Amino acid sequence: MTEALPADLLRDLTPQVVAIVTRRSGDFYAAEDAVQEALVEAVRTWPERGFPDQPRGWLVTTAMHRLVDAKRSESRRRDREHADHIAEPEANETYADPTASGLASATDDSLDVLLLCCHPSLTPASAVALTLRAVGGLTTREIARAYLVPEKTMAQRISRAKATIRGRSLGLDGTADLAARIPAMMKVLYLLFNEGYVATEGDQLQRVDLCAEAIRLTRLARTALARMTGTAHGELVGLLALMLLLDARRPARIDAHGAIVPLADQDRSLWRDETTREGITLIDSAIGTGRPGTYQIQAAIAALHNRAPSAEETDWLQITALYGLLEKVAPGPIVTLNKAVAVGYADGPGPALALLDELLRDCAQNGAAGFADHPRVPVVRAHLLELAGDLDGAAAAYDLASALATNLAERRFLTSKAAALRDARC
Numbered sequence: 001m002t003e004a005l006p007a008d009l010l011r012d013l014t015p016q017v018v019a020i021v022t023r024r025s026g027d028f029y030a031a032e033d034a035v036q037e038a039l040v041e042a043v044r045t046w047p048e049r050g051f052p053d054q055p056r057g058w059l060v061t062t063a064m065h066r067l068v069d070a071k072r073s074e075s076r077r078r079d080r081e082h083a084d085h086i087a088e089p090e091a092n093e094t095y096a097d098p099t100a101s102g103l104a105s106a107t108d109d110s111l112d113v114l115l116l117c118c119h120p121s122l123t124p125a126s127a128v129a130l131t132l133r134a135v136g137g138l139t140t141r142e143i144a145r146a147y148l149v150p151e152k153t154m155a156q157r158i159s160r161a162k163a164t165i166r167g168r169s170l171g172l173d174g175t176a177d178l179a180a181r182i183p184a185m186m187k188v189l190y191l192l193f194n195e196g197y198v199a200t201e202g203d204q205l206q207r208v209d210l211c212a213e214a215i216r217l218t219r220l221a222r223t224a225l226a227r228m229t230g231t232a233h234g235e236l237v238g239l240l241a242l243m244l245l246l247d248a249r250r251p252a253r254i255d256a257h258g259a260i261v262p263l264a265d266q267d268r269s270l271w272r273d274e275t276t277r278e279g280i281t282l283i284d285s286a287i288g289t290g291r292p293g294t295y296q297i298q299a300a301i302a303a304l305h306n307r308a309p310s311a312e313e314t315d316w317l318q319i320t321a322l323y324g325l326l327e328k329v330a331p332g333p334i335v336t337l338n339k340a341v342a343v344g345y346a347d348g349p350g351p352a353l354a355l356l357d358e359l360l361r362d363c364a365q366n367g368a369a370g371f372a373d374h375p376r377v378p379v380v381r382a383h384l385l386e387l388a389g390d391l392d393g394a395a396a397a398y399d400l401a402s403a404l405a406t407n408l409a410e411r412r413f414l415t416s417k418a419a420a421l422r423d424a425r426c
Contacts, residue, residue, distance in 0.1 A: 008216075009055065010039055010043070010137050011136060011137040013056050013137075014039065014135065014137030015113040015134065015135045015220075016056060016109045016110055017035050017056060017060055017063060018031060018032055018035050018109075018135075019109035019110070019112050019113050019170060020060050021035055021064060021067065023170065024064065025064075025067055027067075028166070029163070030067055030071075031067065032133070032162060033066075033070070034063040034064070034070065035063045036133065036139070036140075037063070037066045038062040038063040039059070039139075040139070042055070042058070042062070108224060108227065108228060110135065110220050110224055111221060111224030111225060111228065113134055113170070114131065114185060114217065114220070114221055114224075115178075115182075115185055116165060117131040117134050117135055117161075117165075117188075118181070118184050118185040118187075119164075119165050119184065120181070120184045121164055121168075122164055122165065124187065126158075126161035126164070127161065127184070127188045128188055128191055128195070129143055129157050129158050129161060130161040130162065131188055131189075131192065132146070132192070132213065135217060135220075136213050136216075136217065138213075140154050140158060143158075146195075146210055147195070182225075182233070185221065186235065186236060186239050186295065189214050189217055189239065190214070190239060190242075190243075190295070192210055192213065192214040193210065193211055193214035193218075193243050193246075193247075195210050196209060196211035196212075196213070196214065197211055197246060197247075197250070198407060211243070211250065212247075214243060215240070215243050218236070218239055218243060219240065222236050222240055232285075232286070232289075234286045234290050234292075234293065235293040235294070235296060237283075237285065237286040237296075238283060238287075238292075238293060238294075238295035238296030238299045239295040239299075240279075240282055241280075241282035241283035241299040241303070242279070242283075242295055242298050242299035242302055243279075244275050244278050244279035244282065245275075245279035245280070245283075245302035245303055245305075245306050246302060247275055248271050248272040248273075248306060249263070249271050250272075251272065252267050252268065252270035252271060253266065254409070259409060259412060260409050263305065263311070268309070268310065276306045279303065279306065280306065282299075283299040283303050284303075286299075287300060292325070294326065294329055294330045297322055297325055298326070301322050301323070301326075304318055304319050304322075305319075314345070316342055316345040316346035319342045319346070320342040320343055320347075323335060323338060323339035323342050324339065327339065333368065333371050334374075336355070336359045337356070337359065337376060340352045340353075340359070340384070341380055341383065341384075343355055344383070344384045348387075349384045349385070349387040350388065352384050352387075353381070353384050353388070356380060356384065360372050373404065374404075375401060376401075378398070378400040378401035378404065379414065381397045382394045382395075382397030382398040382400075382414075382418075385397060386421065391421045391422075391424055391425050392421075392425065394418075394421050395418040395419075395425075398414050398415070398417045398418035399414075402414035402418065
């Protein structure tokens with residue numbers, strides 16, 4: 001009788017096994033490939049042969065066997081004694097737990113691998129792909145399907161990423177090294193979440209749930225970091241809260257026809273209450289424990305939206321103030337652009353449009369005139385013009401936004417908005 005694989009078992013074990021095999025072999029590049037082969041073997045044999053008593057030990061031994069096989073094919077000058085020692089594992093053979101012999105804990109192993117995959121020397125796209133494979137336990141085919149690219153393209157991306165960090169230490173060199181790597185890790189996790197969040201329902205039918213994977217990995221990082229340092233990392237808690245609060249709205253974000261539903265028009269009864277409560281609890285615990293960072297402030301803004309019973313009851317004055325704080329912590333045109341939307345609701349479209357024009361003038365004077373072509377700029381202008389009652393101007397801005405949009409569902413939404421405004425004028 002075929003036995004189903006326990007949910008999330010292989011994904012939880014993957015970074016632990018990668019870390020153990022890397023430490024034993026001293027070669028992350030080869031170890032990660034060997035672990036992937038071991039995972040494939042587990043998926044193929046465990047349901048039929050039965051689950052091993054110590055699945056992590058089984059995976060470590062199998063990966064080491066694959067690693068030795070690979071070394072054998074590369075060079076005949078291998079260590080035969082070591083190769084003979086590593087036998088093909090049987091399904092229910094008993095193995096010593098690798099973490100019981102002085103190696104780092106499972107959570108520390110997972111954090112080490114995650115931090116290495118999110119190394120600052122990698123491009124964000126490469127770091128996300130490598131993280132999904134070495135920490136998330138996804139196959140190259142699954143990752144390629146998630147990003148809607150050919151498997152060969154994704155394999156090359158992962159291979160280049162591994163080559164870039166080849167020879168870098170898996171462990172950390174003190175607290176300074178840890179502090180330096182955490183921002184890159186959080187950026188990668190948030191990029192991973194956003195990739196899943198912007199997907200339309202039609203995309204999601206073909207994709208791995210990247211939002212869920214990003215949340216899982218952020219939970220893992222939070223647990224491991226707290227264990228390693230003995231304290232909660234406020235920004236990482238804020239990041240997890242932000243993901244949860246946004247994820248709570250996902251059931252209402254896309255309608256039955258695959259069209260995007262704006263936040264103000266979403267059916268809030270579809271929002272996940274339990275996820276919202278967890279996100280609010282997390283951000284309430286993080287805010288006030290130190291100087292708030294970017295993710296904490298964004299989570300506080302998201303919490304105000306999720307707390308509001310309706311769009312009309314949203315506390316836009318407080319959201320505007322939080323965007324003002326975010327401008328000081330992490331200044332940038334996107335932050336000010338989002339602040340303009342909040343100002344439009346709090347103080348009216350006139351001051352908001354003036355803020356938008358001021359932003360574009362500042363960008364032009366500071367050598368960032370190209371920001372005017374950012375797809376979100378005409379969206380915000382169109383929305384504010386609509387609030388001001390300038391339906392013709394709003395329709396024209398929506399047309400421009402549609403032409404700049406890269407997401408098909410978003411382009412359809414913007415085109416329909418422009419058409420609806422023109423119909424309202426007739």
